[in-house]
Amino acid sequence: MLDRQQALRKKGTISDGEIKSLVKEWHDIRTEADLNSDTVKMEMRAMEEKLRKYNVERLGDLPLE
Secondary structure (H helix, E strand, O other): OOOHHHHHHHOOOOHHHHHHHHHHHHHOOOHHHHHHHHHHHHHHHHHHHHHOOOOOOOOOOOOOO
């Protein structure tokens, strides 16, 4: 069923609603064990780099009044 729908998508005949339902179905079926560990490590490094910019010491205080 998914192969047929993927072929139709290449032709541009699947609606956005059908695409969303396929993504939800794939999300529901897949487990953490299905993830490629190298990809997970790469994404974690990228997220660490991005968040490192925001993890800085406090510069001062804002008055409460």
